Amino acid sequence: MKKRIHQIDLFKKYPHEVQEELFHNLIETAKNTEWGKAYGYKDISSVKNFQERVPVSTYEDLFPYIERVLKGEQNILWPSKVEWFAKSSGTTNARSKFIPVTPESLEDCHYKGGKDMLSIYVNNYPDTKLFSGKGLSIGGSHRPSEYNSKISCGDVSAVIMQNLPIWAEAMRTPPLKIALMDKWEEKIEKMVEVTVSENVTSFSGVPTWTYVLLKRILEVTGKSNVLEVWPNLELFTHGAVAFGPYRQLFREIIPSDRMNYLEVYNASEGFFGIQDQRDTEDEMLLMLDYGIYYEFIPVDQFEVEYPKTLTLDQVELGKNYALLISTNAGLWRYKIGDTIRFTSLSPFRIKISGRTKHFINAFGEEVIVENAEVAITKACNATGAIISNFTAAPIYIESGKRGGHEWLIEFEKEPDSLQRFTHVLDDTLREINSDYDAKRQNDIALQEPVVHAVPQGTFMKWLKQKGKLGGQNKIPRLSNTREYLEEIKKVSCIK
Known part of the structure; x- marks a missing residue:
């Protein structure tokens, strides 16, 4: 963990160099894919070339390629074999989105984010007793794809949990057979049954659903607050929705000054940010070495067909930008739909400000x-x-x-x-x-x-x-x- 903190300090100090190197690695790795050949990745020598040649993409733009991968074709958007897809969780589209999860995006982005989250927390709270107990994680479920039974699709949390190494699985609760159940109400009851007897020191999830579980635990146990069930609880890692409106809700059921809250910015498309400072609310360090190359679309370009995009060295404090990513999962200049604003440029820290359609x-x-x-x-x-x-x-x-x-x-x-x-x-x-x-x-x-x-x-x-x-x-x-x-x-x- 100490070694990783040193690496994080390096990308904080040299953000543009880290992103530049990562960009060239992405282009080199994908140059012989169908997408790479179509857009001449072999000849791309600079970000400027890339921006001139490769269009900004929405999910609808990329779907014809993604559908082929769902059906089992390989080397379309990324050279590694794709066997997993994260099914997007938003309520705004009747049609679900299927985001490819490659071995590289799983290991170098999602898992790296999870490990960094712990590294940063321990660095900020060196006296932590986090590892004396288990982490409770509330996730979704997965099932074989309707396109191809050899490919699995599900919530990104379920994809991550299903592929965890044995050492990580031993540190969490409930067991996978419960954590990955698809019937939510039944899952909640099973989670309550199994976890109340564990020594839970942390939990992670979306605030809304986490509160539903904690409330049910109090109803079943008859306890007045969560610390009576888990006296060693010290950390809630949360994401997906802003925590501000929920903060008092959690203080009511976890009445302790020792309880810590850590915001993360993770999505089906990748892991982007981690709250790296104590006592800051919803301000996160932009993680620059996860196999994701970032661009930013200014507000006045949101609805433009060919928007002008900015690189990290061109952004300004306090302005809203739509996030544009190119990733080691084969998403190229992809508009993920979130808007962010920078709260610091040295290092680069961000707040999520909304959705481009919300x-x-x-x-x-x-x-x-x-x-x-x-x-x-x-x-x-x-x-x-x-x-x-x-x-x-x-x-x-x-x-x-x-x-x-x-x-x-x-x-x-x-x-x-x-x-x-x-x-x-x-x-x-x-x-x-x-x-x-x-x-x-x-x-x-x-x-x-x-x-x-x-x-x-x-x-x-x-x-x-x-x-x-x-x-x-x-x-x-x-x-x-x-x-x-x-x-x-x-x-x-x-x-």
């Missing part, structure tokens, strides 16, 4: 996920509320009516006043987003938000109806259409 901009207000999460957190703090889930969408202008935003919020603990909660939410959005504030002036374009408190269990019921219960599935926080909001309103019986 925003509200029906009236030019340009509200992004990060705005919503900051406002929700502040409103909770001001009113003593604790939330478990939320979503928002526009209220369109109708004859005689002004437009606005409608919020559905599932509270674990109700605010002392829903009206005051709404005021703080609105005021915070005005404070942090000048476009929103301009549209709210004198209620000219936007009226005050409409906030509904929906019954507990509403969002889970909606996900179950969609067949997306458990795993790494997420609630769409913001949408520029009312599709999801109207579906969830029906579940909650709000008119």
